[in-house]
Amino acid sequence: MPIPKSALAVLALTIVASFARAETPGHYGIGRTATDAEIAGWNIDIGRNGENLPPGSGTVAHGKEIFAEQCAACHGEKGQGGVGERLVGGQGTIATPKPIKTVGSFWPYAPTLFDYIRRAMPQNAPQSLSNEDVYAVSAYILNMNGLLPADATLDAKTLSAIKMPNRDMFTGDPRPDVKNPACEKGC
Amino acid sequence: MTESADLDDDRAVTSRRRFLRESGALISGAVVAGLADGTALAAEPGSENVPPNVPEWMKAPGDPMGSQLYGTPSPFEKNVVKNISKNLPQYISASGRTPIGDLDGIITPNGLFYERHHGGVPAIDPDQHRLMLHGLIDRPMIFTMDDLRRFPSQSRIHFLECSGNPVYTKPYGKTASDLVGLLSCAEWTGVSLKLVLEEAGLRPEAKWLVAEGADAAALTRSIPIEKCLDDAMLVYSQNGERLRPQQGYPLRLLLPGFEGNMNVKWLRRLKAVPEPAYSREETSKYTDLMPDGVAREFTFYMEAKSIITRPSGGQKLKQTGFHEITGLAWSGHGKIKRVDVSVDSGKNWLEAQLQEPVLTRALTRFRLPWQWDGQPAVIQSRAVDETGYVQPTFAELLAVRGENSFYHNNAIQPWRIDAQGQVTNANS
Numbered sequence: 187m188p189i190p191k192s193a194l195a196v197l198a199l200t201i202v203a204s205f206a207r208a209e210t211p212g213h214y215g216i217g218r219t220a221t222d223a224e225i226a227g228w229n230i231d232i233g234r235n236g237e238n239l240p241p242g243s244g245t246v247a248h249g250k251e252i253f254a255e256q257c258a259a260c261h262g263e264k265g266q267g268g269v270g271e272r273l274v275g276g277q278g279t280i281a282t283p284k285p286i287k288t289v290g291s292f293w294p295y296a297p298t299l300f301d302y303i304r305r306a307m308p309q310n311a312p313q314s315l316s317n318e319d320v321y322a323v324s325a326y327i328l329n330m331n332g333l334l335p336a337d338a339t340l341d342a343k344t345l346s347a348i349k350m351p352n353r354d355m356f357t358g359d360p361r362p363d364v365k366n367p368a369c370e371k372g373c
Numbered sequence: 374m375t376e377s378a379d380l381d382d383d384r385a386v387t388s389r390r391r392f393l394r395e396s397g398a399l400i401s402g403a404v405v406a407g408l409a410d411g412t413a414l415a416a417e418p419g420s421e422n423v424p425p426n427v428p429e430w431m432k433a434p435g436d437p438m439g440s441q442l443y444g445t446p447s448p449f450e451k452n453v454v455k456n457i458s459k460n461l462p463q464y465i466s467a468s469g470r471t472p473i474g475d476l477d478g479i480i481t482p483n484g485l486f487y488e489r490h491h492g493g494v495p496a497i498d499p500d501q502h503r504l505m506l507h508g509l510i511d512r513p514m515i516f517t518m519d520d521l522r523r524f525p526s527q528s529r530i531h532f533l534e535c536s537g538n539p540v541y542t543k544p545y546g547k548t549a550s551d552l553v554g555l556l557s558c559a560e561w562t563g564v565s566l567k568l569v570l571e572e573a574g575l576r577p578e579a580k581w582l583v584a585e586g587a588d589a590a591a592l593t594r595s596i597p598i599e600k601c602l603d604d605a606m607l608v609y610s611q612n613g614e615r616l617r618p619q620q621g622y623p624l625r626l627l628l629p630g631f632e633g634n635m636n637v638k639w640l641r642r643l644k645a646v647p648e649p650a651y652s653r654e655e656t657s658k659y660t661d662l663m664p665d666g667v668a669r670e671f672t673f674y675m676e677a678k679s680i681i682t683r684p685s686g687g688q689k690l691k692q693t694g695f696h697e698i699t700g701l702a703w704s705g706h707g708k709i710k711r712v713d714v715s716v717d718s719g720k721n722w723l724e725a726q727l728q729e730p731v732l733t734r735a736l737t738r739f740r741l742p743w744q745w746d747g748q749p750a751v752i753q754s755r756a757v758d759e760t761g762y763v764q765p766t767f768a769e770l771l772a773v774r775g776e777n778s779f780y781h782n783n784a785i786q787p788w789r790i791d792a793q794g795q796v797t798n799a800n801s
Contacts, residue, residue: 214572217520220505220513228505228642231583231593234651269463281666285777287657292668294656302653305591306492309465312589356660359672361781364773366763368755370713370722 236346244322290331470554492589511574595649630705690794704758
């Protein structure tokens with residue numbers, strides 16, 4: 187015989203109430219435990235030193251093909267920019283009056299490239315590339331920026347080892363940094 | 374005759390039709406009235422419903438109950454809409470501004486709340502939306518929207534402002550909305566993030582939460598744990614109704630006083646970690662580049678700022694005499710303590726009246742009565758917050774940060790009023 191839902195709810199409440207402290211850290215008993223498989227499916231962020239980079243690899247040559255097919259329409263044949271941002275060049279411009287911020291000139295950490303492309307690119311179909319393809323196209327962008335040889339293969343280890351040129355040019359928040367004396371009369 | 378057969382969705386069309394039908398009678402009435410008192414009573418369009426005439430909308434019943442199941446503004450307000458640039462390179466990662474020069478009070482209507490998204494606005498089924506909480510947590514958790522609504526709720530009024538509002542470079546905006554329209558304020562309802570973290574058991578090694586959206590950008594920002602355990606909220610409602618899709622429906626993070634993009638919309642995941650993610654949105658973007666090539670990262674707080682919204686750029690003073698100067702002031706660091714207004718190009722400053730109650734990290738409306746003598750004038754406002762911080766001039770900001778800093782421009786905004794009463798950006 188099926189047990190009425192309400193009776194189950196009362197039972198569940200009683201159990202939660204009496205064992206909440208022992209069974210769950212919280213005391214409301216709201217929500218459920220996430221399984222490892224559920225977390226693995228969503229836990230896509232990559233640390234700046236490459237933490238959580240997946241297995242697999244990709245070559246600059248394969249990345250060039252992917253780029254031509256899936257990226258060049260927005261970012262330009264050579265990554266020079268278009269509807270999408272410029273991805274290549276600009277080294278040496280960051281401290282000038284006309285800075286050109288790109289992956290090569292501005293980004294502090296190479297693994298972020300894998301993270302961002304996998305989660306957000308191509309803009310019309312994010313999360314559609316395989317991990318191998320993300321490694322490959324990341325390799326090609328790094329290659330166009332002079333940060334990886336043309337015959338290179340990128341994987342978790344080699345991507346984490348790349349030191350970006352602008353890496354040490356970031357600092358914390360020093361504000362308040364601007365002072366207004368708040369003159370009231372005859373300023 | 375009743376108008377019930379003439380129900381029309383478009384009230385403007387209806388009234389035009391009525392006008393055509395009745396204008397003959399009205400004009401002859403006006404002529405009679407004009408003759409009676411010896412003045413040439415205007416037969417200009419738009420005057421047929423003013424005294425001594427009886428307005429047409431009194432001569433027939435209006436729209437019946439239920440004509441609009443979700444109310445919209447009067448068709449006469451059709452120009453009060455979001456300010457979206459006509460020539461954006463693309464509209465998927467883009468922003469739309471609140472028409473702050475057209476609004477009153479401190480609360481932004483939901484339909485006019487500013488928008489910024491990096492991968493378009495997702496259409497999320499709330500029954501299939503989940504919030505995952507994991508990382509340095511005793512019990513990794515998954516919450517449904519029903520779960521989150523079961524927690525004790527809270528409602529608070531806070532502003533949100535985009536960090537690039539506006540940038541430091543030319544061309545400068547013309548209107549208050551062009552310049553500072555990535556700014557809005559609402560009453561938010563949700564659950565304290567601290568309470569949810571306690572429910573899951575946050576480990577002491579957790580120093581940051583990485584927040585991620587369920588949009589096509591899977592937008593990711595790292596939030597310092599102090600903020601998460603302070604006034605951060607998981608929000609599901611805005612101004613009494615569920616969040617609008619543009620504002621993160623069905624769930625967003627709210628970090629009062631922090632730059633807009635950190636208030637992650639369509640929130641699907643919070644991961645407790647020992648150090649920040651250094652995601653693309655906190656390295657490539659949302660870092661403030663100084664002239665020496667050093668970029669400031671994790672610049673969370675929106676510093677004190679104010680702007681006169683009336684009279685403001687694009688508006689016109691139609692006559693001399695009394696005008697109220699009014700505008701908005703706010704600070705990510707707490708309450709607004711004082712707003713000074715200058716009507717003489719910054720030579721002398723007068724204290725404006727603040728609308729009560731002054732709320733922390735919320736828009737604060739200020740007002741100053743003013744007599745305009747018809748002479749050209751430059752008017753501007755200057756906010757001071759409860760920490761004593763004074764809103765800087767644009768020159769003071771540029772001297773320290775240069776033009777390429779992009780984010781966190783909280784400069785004083787001067788408006789020039791010319792002898793015809795036309796208001797323009799005095800920086801242009």
